Amino acid sequence: MKRRPTLIVFVKAPRLGTVKTRLARAIGQSAAWRFYRETTATLLARVGWNPRWRTVLAVTPDAFASKGRFWPRAFARSPQGRGDIGRRMARSIADLGHGPTVLIGSDIPRIALRHIEDAFRALARADIVFGPAEDGGFWLVGTREPGILRRAFRDIRWSSATTLAEARANLEGKRVALVATLADVDDAAALARISRS
Numbered sequence: 001m002k003r004r005p006t007l008i009v010f011v012k013a014p015r016l017g018t019v020k021t022r023l024a025r026a027i028g029q030s031a032a033w034r035f036y037r038e039t040t041a042t043l044l045a046r047v048g049w050n051p052r053w054r055t056v057l058a059v060t061p062d063a064f065a066s067k068g069r070f071w072p073r074a075f076a077r078s079p080q081g082r083g084d085i086g087r088r089m090a091r092s093i094a095d096l097g098h099g100p101t102v103l104i105g106s107d108i109p110r111i112a113l114r115h116i117e118d119a120f121r122a123l124a125r126a127d128i129v130f131g132p133a134e135d136g137g138f139w140l141v142g143t144r145e146p147g148i149l150r151r152a153f154r155d156i157r158w159s160s161a162t163t164l165a166e167a168r169a170n171l172e173g174k175r176v177a178l179v180a181t182l183a184d185v186d187d188a189a190a191l192a193r194i195s196r197s
Contacts, residue, residue: 005053005100005120008092010080011040011071012106013064020107026188037070039185040106047104047116048075058092058103086153094146102129102142107184109194115140118179126177128152130168134183135190136161148174159186 012019014037017029024032048055055075059065062079071077078096080088093101100123102116115131119142122129128148131140137159143149148171156166168176185191 003098004051005102005123006097007047007050007053007055007116008058008096008101008103009044009048009055009075010058010060010089010092010103010105012036012060013068014040014070020186022187023185023191027191035185035191036107039109040071043104043106043108043111044071044075046111047113048072050113050116053102053116053120054098056096058088058096060088085158086149086156089141090146090149090153093141093143093149097146100142100144101146102140104131104140105184107186108139108182109185110182111139115180115182122177122179125175127174128171129177129179130164131179132164132181134181134193135186136165137163137184138167139182139184140179 014033016033019036020032057071057075057077058080059077060080065077065079081091089103093103100120102119119129119140123142123144127145129142130138133139152167152170154170156163183190183194185194
């Protein structure tokens with residue numbers, strides 16, 4: 001029997017003062033906390049329940065993978081583990097993926113079902129797929145070959161305007177596909193752009 005593809009959603013336990021800290025500096029901790037909870041709930045409602053893939057939540061801090069009550073119980077959960085964001089993403093895809101696997105963040109207000117569908121379709125012909133973020137990073141990464149991520153994420157600067165460009169430069173000779181460019185909201189400027197659109 002063919003296994004369904006896997007969608008992994010990186011989530012952080014939405015505790016006041018610990019989520020969207022850059023955004024909180026501009027709008028306050030309570031507003032940033034509400035934004036994160038609402039955005040995560042909307043994202044899971046839009047893309048988490050599709051029967052064509054199984055959805056797994058990769059949770060940080062790790063303890064909340066088993067005790068957090070912030071997300072629907074129907075979703076399987078797994079701890080993200082230690083390391084920088086690249087190490088945690090690569091490990092989650094290697095450990096949780098079955099065949100084509102796509103990983104997204106939980107702070108993408110404009111995400112739609114079609115974006116996930118496009119990413120899985122792209123993996124039929126590409127080695128790796130990215131969803132570029134407006135800030136130069138990426139909001140989605142997917143592959144059928146988990147080992148490719150160690151190469152893609154080698155020596156790149158996270159949370160910079162060149163993060164995606166650096167990852168792509170590490171993938172010379174590989175088939176790289178891109179899906180829609182979306183905003184992941186990390187700070188007040190990104191929130192303002194989303195609010196205007």
